[in-house]
Amino acid sequence: MKILILSITFLFLVLFPSMAQEPRLSDELVFEERVFDFGEIKEEDGLVSHEFEFRNVSQKVLSINGVTSGCGCVQFEYPKEPLRPNATGKVKVTYNPAYRPGFFSKEVVVLSNNNANYNRIWVKGTVIPCQHPVSENYPYEYGSGLWMNFEVMAFGTIGKGGTKTMKLKYVNDTDHDMQLMFVVIGGNTDIKFTSPRMVKAREEGVMPVEYQYSGRFPAVTRVYPVINGRALVKPLVITCADPVD
Known part of the structure; x- marks a missing residue:
């Protein structure tokens, strides 16, 4: 049994040598800077980028095997060719500020020497948010400045006596x-449901809508928004059915 375990361990180390030990901090690839601060950036201006310069200070050829980060908001470009001794290169880090208001600090890990070594660099800054179109979160316009997240609330099938709840989200875009x-x-x-009553200018809200199915009403019901005492032309459609229908 011991011979079998030793044989498997040896085979594992031969096939996956880079996993035999944890990567260690590289002293062969030296970055000129490890942290870059973008300062204040405007979300509406889109992507921002910075190039981190490095040098191979060792006496051997090295390669960057990959660059990783814990956030999909960060993209990378790096040299794919081997780096000779004393050669220089750049890792380009691009940050996407879309829908990420406020301060950010993103760590980037640069793997080298067949993943045996790593370097850590950071980009940071503060995103000044922009005003997004209301339709991004509330795709259905009902008129008079009212937008909602549903045009049809489909409760699906509910057995008699059963209950389902959905959330109707709305915004006053005036x-x-x-x-x-x-x-x-x-x-x-x-x-x-309980009607919102007063909705302030630019205010968003959520109204829970509960369907307590009795089987006594048609499958389709129209619900009309009323703003300042005037019913809108477009209805909210609510559907529900018995599973035997």
Whole structure:
């Protein structure tokens, strides 16, 4: 049994030598700087990049095997060809500030020497956010400045006596307050909710909508938003059905 274990261990080390020990900090690739601060950047300006310069200070040929980071917001470019002694190169780090307001600090790990060594560099800065179109989060426009995340709330199938709840999200995309209510057409009392009432200018909100299925009402119900006492033309459609239908 001991011979078998030793044989497997030896085979593993031969086939995967880079995993035989943890990578150690490289003293052969030397970076001129390890941290770069972008300062304040505007989200609307898009990607920002910086090149970190390094030198192979060893007496042997080295290669960068890869560059990694814990965030998909960071992209890399690095030399793919071997680096001779005293050769220089650059690792280009690009940061995407989209939908990432505020301060950021991202570590980047540069692997070299067949993944046996690593270097750590950082980019940081502060993103000044921009105003995004309301339709990005609320794709359905109902009129009078009201946008919502649903055009159809499909509750699917619910057995009689069963209950399901969904969240209706809304926003007042105007510079003035609005009184918002919802009116159910057809008297479907299976649909339960509490109207928002007052919605301030640019305010976002969430209204839980509960369907307590009794089987006594049609599968499709129209619910009309009412803003400042006036019903809008476009309805919110709510659907629900018994699994035997």
